[in-house]
Amino acid sequence: xxRRESLRVAGVEPIGPYSLLRLNRGSVDPGTPxxxxxxxxxxxxxxxxxxxxxxxxGELTFLIDPVGPGTIALSQLEAGDQIAVFxxxxxxxxxxxxxxxxxxxxxxxxxxxxxAEALEHPPAILGFRTxxxxxxxxxxxxxxxxxxxxxxxxxxxxxxxxxxxxxxxMLEAIRARVPDAQLAWEAPMACGYGACYGCVVEIDGExxxxxxxxxxxxxx
Amino acid sequence: MLLLNASGCLDALTAPGTAQxxxxxxxxxxxxxxxxxxxxxxxxxxxxxxxxxxxLANPGRERFIRETLPELRxxxxxxxxxxxxxxxxxxxxxxxxxxxxxIELNLSCPNVDEAPESAAEIVAACRAATGLPLYAKLSPxxxxxxxxxxxxxxxxADGLSLVNTLRGLALDRNLHPTLARSTGGYSGPALRPVALxxxxxxxxATQLPIVGMGGVQSGRDxxxxxxxxxxxxxxxxxxxxxxxxxxRVRAELAQELARAGFSSPxxxxxxxxxxxxx
Numbered sequence: 001x002x003r004r005e006s007l008r009v010a011g012v013e014p015i016g017p018y019s020l021l022r023l024n025r026g027s028v029d030p031g032t033p034x035x036x037x038x039x040x041x042x043x044x045x046x047x048x049x050x051x052x053x054x055x056x057x058g059e060l061t062f063l064i065d066p067v068g069p070g071t072i073a074l075s076q077l078e079a080g081d082q083i084a085v086f087x088x089x090x091x092x093x094x095x096x097x098x099x100x101x102x103x104x105x106x107x108x109x110x111x112x113x114x115x116a117e118a119l120e121h122p123p124a125i126l127g128f129r130t131x132x133x134x135x136x137x138x139x140x141x142x143x144x145x146x147x148x149x150x151x152x153x154x155x156x157x158x159x160x161x162x163x164x165x166x167x168x169x170m171l172e173a174i175r176a177r178v179p180d181a182q183l184a185w186e187a188p189m190a191c192g193y194g195a196c197y198g199c200v201v202e203i204d205g206e207x208x209x210x211x212x213x214x215x216x217x218x219x220x
Numbered sequence: 221m222l223l224l225n226a227s228g229c230l231d232a233l234t235a236p237g238t239a240q241x242x243x244x245x246x247x248x249x250x251x252x253x254x255x256x257x258x259x260x261x262x263x264x265x266x267x268x269x270x271x272x273x274x275x276l277a278n279p280g281r282e283r284f285i286r287e288t289l290p291e292l293r294x295x296x297x298x299x300x301x302x303x304x305x306x307x308x309x310x311x312x313x314x315x316x317x318x319x320x321x322x323i324e325l326n327l328s329c330p331n332v333d334e335a336p337e338s339a340a341e342i343v344a345a346c347r348a349a350t351g352l353p354l355y356a357k358l359s360p361x362x363x364x365x366x367x368x369x370x371x372x373x374x375x376x377a378d379g380l381s382l383v384n385t386l387r388g389l390a391l392d393r394n395l396h397p398t399l400a401r402s403t404g405g406y407s408g409p410a411l412r413p414v415a416l417x418x419x420x421x422x423x424x425a426t427q428l429p430i431v432g433m434g435g436v437q438s439g440r441d442x443x444x445x446x447x448x449x450x451x452x453x454x455x456x457x458x459x460x461x462x463x464x465x466x467x468r469v470r471a472e473l474a475q476e477l478a479r480a481g482f483s484s485p486x487x488x489x490x491x492x493x494x495x496x497x498x
Contacts, residue, residue, distance in 0.1 A: 195235060197277050200260055
C-alpha cells in the first residue's frame with residue numbers, strides 16, 4: 001500500500017476559476033497518469049480525492065475547482081502549510097496506445113498535463129463552459145479548445161485511441177462514439193483505498209469500487 | 221485493551237497493512253443472502269461528520285464462510301464477524317455456521333429495514349445457536365440504552381459494542397437529499413459525546429465487556445471512552461482519512477495514559493465514574 005506523508009505547500013496559483021496547488025514532493029511516488037491521491041482538506045472530516053496534474057522536479061501539482069468546503073479549503077492553502085497526502089491510488093491510464101487523443105472537460109482536464117507528458121504530447125481536445133474556465137487550457141499547450149455550446153464530441157476525429165476525463169455526460173457521449181475509450185470517472189469517495197464502499201459504480205452489471213477498480217475504466 | 225476497527229470501516233483484504241495494525245479485525249456485516257447494497261450516492265460529508273448509506277453490501281453468508289473467511293485468517297489477526305439479518309432466524313443460522321471467531325450482532329444498522337424482533341430476542345436465539353463469544357452492537361437512538369444493555373445481558377450476550385451510527389440526512393445545493401437512500405448513518409467526531417454517554421450509561425447498568433466506538437480521532441478520545449467504561453476501543457470514520465490511524469492512536473493513547481498517571485488502559489477503566497474527593 002502507498003504511504004501517507006505530510007507534504008509542504010510550495011504555492012497555490014490561480015488559473016481561470018481553478019487553483020493549481022503545488023506541493024513539495026517529499027518521498028511520495030507520483031505514480032502513473034490517471035492515478036489519484038487523497039489530500040487532507042484542512043478543517044474537514046474527510047480528505048479529497050484528486051488526480052495528479054503535473055510532476056515537475058521535486059513537486060506534485062493538483063488542479064482544484066473550489067466548489068465545496070473541502071476544495072475551497074485546499075485552494076486557500078498558503079506556501080509553507082503542511083497537509084497529509086496519501087497515494088498514488090487506483091488504476092491510471094494504459095499508455096501502450098498507438099494513436100492517443102486526450103479529451104478533457106472542465107476540471108476533468110486535471111490529469112491530462114501529466115498524461116500528455118507521458119505520451120510525449122499527443123493531440124488533445126478540451127471543452128469548457130466559459131472563456132474564463134477555458135483559461136485552464138494553458139496547462140496543455142497546443143490543445144484544440146471548444147466552448148459551450150460546442151461540445152468535444154462535435155469535433156472528435158475517428159480512429160483515435162481516446163483517453164478522456166470530464167463530467168459524466170461527456171464521458172457517456174464519448175463512450176457511445178468510441179466504445180473502447182479509456183475513461184477516468186469520478187464518484188464521491190471517503191477513503192480512496194477500498195475501505196468505505198462509498199464510491200461504487202456499475203461495472204459490467206456489478207457494483208464495484210471506483211477507487212480500487214478505477215478511476216480509469218475501459219468499457220470494451 | 222484491544223484496538224479494533226468498527227465494522228464496515230475497513231476491508232482487510234484490500235488494505236492488509238491497516239488491518240495488521242489492529243489487535244483484531246471486525247468484518248463488514250454478513251447477511252444470509254448476498255447484497256449489492258444501496259445505489260450511489262452512498263456517502264456525504266457534513267461539517268462535523270459523515271453520512272453513509274452503504275446498505276450492508278456483502279457476498280452473503282455461504283460465500284463469506286467459504287471464500288472470505290479463510291483469506292482473512294491468513295492475516296494472523298483474531299477475526300470478529302459482524303452478523304446481520306432481517307429476522308431472528310437469519311441471525312441465529314449465521315451464528316450456528318461460524319467457528320473460531322468472535323461474533324458481533326449488528327442489531328442497529330440505520331441503513332436497512334430492521335428485524336422486527338427486539339435485540340434481546342435476537343441475542344437469545346443466537347446464544348442458543350452458538351457457544352462463541354457474542355457481542356451485541358446497540359444503537360444510541362434509544363431512550364434508555366442501559367436498559368437495552370441489561371436486556372441483552374440477560375439474553376446471554378458476552379459483551380457490548382457501543383455505538384452504531386445515528387440516522388441522519390444531508391441536503392445538496394438544490395435542497396434534495398445528497399444520498400440516494402435519503403438518510404444514512406451519521407458517524408465521525410460529532411458522534412463522540414453520544415458514544416461517551418452510551419458507554420457511561422451501560423457501564424453503570426452492567427459489568428459486561430464494552431467495545432467503545434464513535435468519532436475516535438486521537439489517543440485522548442480513546443482514553444475518554446476507557447474512562448467512561450470501555451474495555452476496548454474501535455476506530456471507524458478516522459480510518460477513511462488515515463490508514464495509519466491505529467498505530468497513531470495507540471501511540472497517542474500510551475502518551476495520554478502516562479501523562480494522566482495511569483500505568484495501563486486497565487488502570488484508567490471507568491475512572492469517570494469515581495467520585496471526586498476533595
